Amino acid sequence: xxxxxxxxxxxxxxxxxxxxxxxxxxxxxxxxxxxxxxxxxxxxxxxxxxxxxxxxxxxxxxxxxxxxxxxxxxxxxxxxxxxxxxxxxxxxxxxxxxxxxxxxxxxxxxxxxxxxxxxxxxxxxxxxxxxxxxxxxxxxxxxxxxxxxxxxxxxxxxxxxxxxxx
Amino acid sequence: xxxxxxxxxxxxxxxxxxxxxxxxxxxxxxxxxxxxxxxxxxxxxxxxxxxxxxxxxxxxxxxxxxxxxxxxxxxxxxxxxxxxxxxxxxxxxxxxxxxxxxxxxxxxxxxxxxxxxxxxxxxxxxxxxxxxxxxxxxxxxxxxxxxxxx
Numbered sequence: 001x002x003x004x005x006x007x008x009x010x011x012x013x014x015x016x017x018x019x020x021x022x023x024x025x026x027x028x029x030x031x032x033x034x035x036x037x038x039x040x041x042x043x044x045x046x047x048x049x050x051x052x053x054x055x056x057x058x059x060x061x062x063x064x065x066x067x068x069x070x071x072x073x074x075x076x077x078x079x080x081x082x083x084x085x086x087x088x089x090x091x092x093x094x095x096x097x098x099x100x101x102x103x104x105x106x107x108x109x110x111x112x113x114x115x116x117x118x119x120x121x122x123x124x125x126x127x128x129x130x131x132x133x134x135x136x137x138x139x140x141x142x143x144x145x146x147x148x149x150x151x152x153x154x155x156x157x158x159x160x161x162x163x164x165x166x
Numbered sequence: 167x168x169x170x171x172x173x174x175x176x177x178x179x180x181x182x183x184x185x186x187x188x189x190x191x192x193x194x195x196x197x198x199x200x201x202x203x204x205x206x207x208x209x210x211x212x213x214x215x216x217x218x219x220x221x222x223x224x225x226x227x228x229x230x231x232x233x234x235x236x237x238x239x240x241x242x243x244x245x246x247x248x249x250x251x252x253x254x255x256x257x258x259x260x261x262x263x264x265x266x267x268x269x270x271x272x273x274x275x276x277x278x279x280x281x282x283x284x285x286x287x288x289x290x291x292x293x294x295x296x297x298x299x300x301x302x303x304x305x306x307x308x309x310x311x312x313x314x315x316x
Contacts, residue, residue, distance in 0.1 A: 008200065011193050011197045011200065013187055014185075014302070014303060015183050015186075016186055017181065019179060019180070020180045021177065021178075021179050022179070022180070023175060023176075024175065026173075026174055027173065031173045
């Protein structure tokens, strides 16, 4: 059969790309946070009124409506407060993979990260974790500098320490 | 205290490509474009709608009678686009126009490739310019250009 005789299949599926291009300016506080990540540190800001520590810092306390000038460096370790095991593929991630809301020590807000270097069945509320950083010298001012969190080996946190973050 | 020089700025793209099934009517329209054939569909009141739709805009009845129309027609209204955005049909100023193709009763929104607004007028005749490589996409219809009198 000649190539001409083989009519192409009718169109039944189309790709419709949707794209928005932003020039993103994170602002002063978040810029300092991103710069700190470049140095392998995680910084937050404390509200002078309610004393809560925000990570990442936004330069203001959304509850009190006041500027947050005091900056502090966290250890990076934290506690799993909620997690999800995903069993369907996602770009760059092989299932099953675990995402978790982690309360970093000293922070009053949780952050979402991947949990790796352990079986998904081992992940639990209260599990103590630590960050695994991109190698020094390859870091950029980017949250991607924290590749994921892994179990720190410490005993689980007491329920009372994280119950209000679940 | 923080200074402006410490502030970061970065390009940030949000992109999501939907993979959509076309259904029989849009599928036929896109398949036609691949073959340089524009198709409309006959409505209950007899009008030919281009691009074709699956349901009658007045009665909501299923529409199935695909109709071939010409790849040339008349500009019924237009607007000048002086600053094209990324992803638009041309990277230079051009006109957006409703083109009522010969054999059609409605206007198809399309780009007309002319260099200045003075080259546009309502009622002018235009002809399709087809992409060299056609894949069954609206982009197969690269745009329209003024029809040259024979």
